Amino acid sequence: MIKGVIEGSFHITGGDFTNAGIASSEVKSILTGLGISSDIVRRAAIATFEAEMNVIIHAVAGVMHYYVSSERIRVVINDMGAGIPDIEQAMQEGFSTAPDWVREMGWGAGMGLPNIKKNSDVFRLESAVGEGTTLEIILNLREEDLHEAE
Amino acid sequence: MTLIQIIEILEARVVFGPNADETEILSVCASDLMSDLLHFSVRPKAMLITGLTNSQVVRTAEISEIKAVVFVLDKTPEREAVELARQKNIPLLVTRLSRFTACGRLYSEGLRSCTGEDR
Ligand SMILES: Nc1ncnc2c1ncn2[C@@H]1O[C@H](COP(=O)(O)OP(=O)(O)O)[C@@H](O)[C@H]1O
Numbered sequence: 001m002i003k004g005v006i007e008g009s010f011h012i013t014g015g016d017f018t019n020a021g022i023a024s025s026e027v028k029s030i031l032t033g034l035g036i037s038s039d040i041v042r043r044a045a046i047a048t049f050e051a052e053m054n055v056i057i058h059a060v061a062g063v064m065h066y067y068v069s070s071e072r073i074r075v076v077i078n079d080m081g082a083g084i085p086d087i088e089q090a091m092q093e094g095f096s097t098a099p100d101w102v103r104e105m106g107w108g109a110g111m112g113l114p115n116i117k118k119n120s121d122v123f124r125l126e127s128a129v130g131e132g133t134t135l136e137i138i139l140n141l142r143e144e145d146l147h148e149a150e
Numbered sequence: 151m152t153l154i155q156i157i158e159i160l161e162a163r164v165v166f167g168p169n170a171d172e173t174e175i176l177s178v179c180a181s182d183l184m185s186d187l188l189h190f191s192v193r194p195k196a197m198l199i200t201g202l203t204n205s206q207v208v209r210t211a212e213i214s215e216i217k218a219v220v221f222v223l224d225k226t227p228e229r230e231a232v233e234l235a236r237q238k239n240i241p242l243l244v245t246r247l248s249r250f251t252a253c254g255r256l257y258s259e260g261l262r263s264c265t266g267e268d269r
């Protein structure tokens with residue numbers, strides 16, 4: 001049973017590839033600890049990891065907030081950065097503005113936003129050019145997705 | 151197939167290898183693109199074959215629940231990658247073989263893609 005809303009947040013620093021993924025990894029273990037089924041945890045972890053990487057690759061700094069209740073997992077990622085001029089284009093599979101050195105590290109395939117959308121039930125992306133980007137994702141939980149945490 | 155068998159087939163050296171005799175691998179993905187892995191590595195008990203050696207490879211394995219990582223062409227993973235693998239208990243192997251040969255050997259021994267094709 002999850003009582004009330006469990007929440008927390010992590011700072012994400014643009015360009016910090018050394019610590020890339022720590023926030024998502026923490027969220028993943030928190031969700032696992034709450035007894036949420038592994039399939040949902042995996043989807044949430046993939047979505048938050050791609051979102052975290054987008055801040056690291058494309059923005060200056062950001063914050064990831066998570067809110068978990070017995071009904072849903074909600075994650076909001078807010079960043080300061082260049083923003084996205086054309087969201088429809090950014091959502092296309094394979095579209096990426098990542099530079100070559102990022103590609104050489106294994107990122108910049110242009111599959112991040114589509115992956116996030118695929119793994120969430122609600123996906124909201126808003127951006128202001130020159131200011132920053134806000135991404136909100138929700139994964140709905142059903143009763144059978146929750147089992148007793150150890 | 152156990153990780154011990156895979157070590158033999160790939161003539162691999164073990165960088166970090168907890169419980170290699172108990173780790174079961176049922177499918178394989180070969181990629182240097184992290185988002186492709188996050189998109190396609192849907193099968194449980196998958197192993198990754200890659201030419202990238204940075205810590206994000208291990209992080210991606212952790213997030214997508216990939217059970218082990220093999221580095222091809224004798225590439226040694228970076229120190230941060232090994233550290234993270236120890237923390238998260240993800241075995242790391244290095245083979246001198248190319249991707250093509252590594253995949254070919256495992257395919258002919260019966261392993262199939264983590265995408266689920268060709269079963
Ligand atoms: N937080 C962000 N800030 C600025 N631009 C972004 C952000 N997230 C995504 N983008 C833009 O959208 C494009 C597509 O994103 P994505 O699908 O994750 O692919 P990738 O990160 O591999 O380039 C990026 O290349 C970038 O131009």
Ligand SMILES: [Mg+2]
Binds near residue numbers: 050053111112113
């Ligand atoms: Mg991305």
